[in-house]
Amino acid sequence: MLRSLIFNVLFFILITAVMLIWMPCFVLPRRFLLGAQEAWAKILVLVMAWIIPLRVEIRGASRLPKTPCIVAAKHQSAWDTFIFHLLLKDPVFVMKKELAYVPLYGWYTLKTGMIPVDRKGGAKAMRKMLKKADRAIRDGRPIVIFPQGTRVAPDAKAPYLPGVGGLYRHLKVPVAPVALNSGLYWPRRQFMRWPGTIVLEFLEPIEPGLPQREFMRRLENEIETASARLVAEGRAVDKLPPPDPVNSGDNC
Numbered sequence: 001m002l003r004s005l006i007f008n009v010l011f012f013i014l015i016t017a018v019m020l021i022w023m024p025c026f027v028l029p030r031r032f033l034l035g036a037q038e039a040w041a042k043i044l045v046l047v048m049a050w051i052i053p054l055r056v057e058i059r060g061a062s063r064l065p066k067t068p069c070i071v072a073a074k075h076q077s078a079w080d081t082f083i084f085h086l087l088l089k090d091p092v093f094v095m096k097k098e099l100a101y102v103p104l105y106g107w108y109t110l111k112t113g114m115i116p117v118d119r120k121g122g123a124k125a126m127r128k129m130l131k132k133a134d135r136a137i138r139d140g141r142p143i144v145i146f147p148q149g150t151r152v153a154p155d156a157k158a159p160y161l162p163g164v165g166g167l168y169r170h171l172k173v174p175v176a177p178v179a180l181n182s183g184l185y186w187p188r189r190q191f192m193r194w195p196g197t198i199v200l201e202f203l204e205p206i207e208p209g210l211p212q213r214e215f216m217r218r219l220e221n222e223i224e225t226a227s228a229r230l231v232a233e234g235r236a237v238d239k240l241p242p243p244d245p246v247n248s249g250d251n252c
Helices: 002-021 023-027 030-051 080-087 097-101 105-111 122-138 162-171 212-238
Strands: 054-059 070-073 092-096 115-117 143-145 175-180 196-202
Touching: 002 023, 002 030, 002 105, 023 030, 030 054, 030 080, 030 105, 070 080, 070 162, 070 212, 092 097, 092 122, 097 105, 097 115, 115 122, 122 143, 122 162, 143 162, 162 212, 175 212, 196 212
Parallel strands: 054 196, 070 143, 070 175, 092 115, 092 143
Antiparallel strands: 175 196
16 A cells, blocks of 8 residues: 555656656757657656565567557557557657646647547548558658547457557558556556566557458457457456456446
8 A cells, every 4th residue: 555655756857857857858849748658658657666565577579560550559558548658669658638738748649749539520530540650651750549439448349449450451561469457566546666677568460451340349359359368368467466356347
């Protein structure tokens, strides 16, 4: 309990401090803010390992395409939103537009070229997303998207949304599926942080050219199967508490 309290307090102190320190870079080109993203992620990984202790294991990194691609990742925890800054070069995140209105944090997301999406905006929102995604791929930046659109607890179910399918069909680049078990250790909507090792695994890329419906079925099956395996492994290895029935419902 005490370790979780210390970590949660430091989490908000550190993110605020990093954003304030890098604020002068807002008048400079976007690339100067990349240091803020990487510094924040590195500091947080070190603080996690020191206080909780919670460590990170990355598997299958060699499977990541060498060319610009879409990284479609399972999303269980706030941890998932910063770790990719250490795993990918200058990633672009597809995010819900409400985050762009958060003071300081939202300013950073817009300055660094993230892709805010109105999830209720229909075809118009999809066209805006695809236009910005085109630019990211032309600039050689990988696009990170959470196909379910929100954090989903390890034992919960939520549909895979059409945004990732639209990107796959339009961009015609490989998709790197990502499985993980971060929600076991950093649960959504919970205070506790549990010691152990978060595992993130890059799966075999899905090459462009599949019919969209077939692509969606394959993506969901591969991510869900691998994530369930990592969740079972984490529970067995780190002797974690049983699922919380309040936070492990059918959706987010």
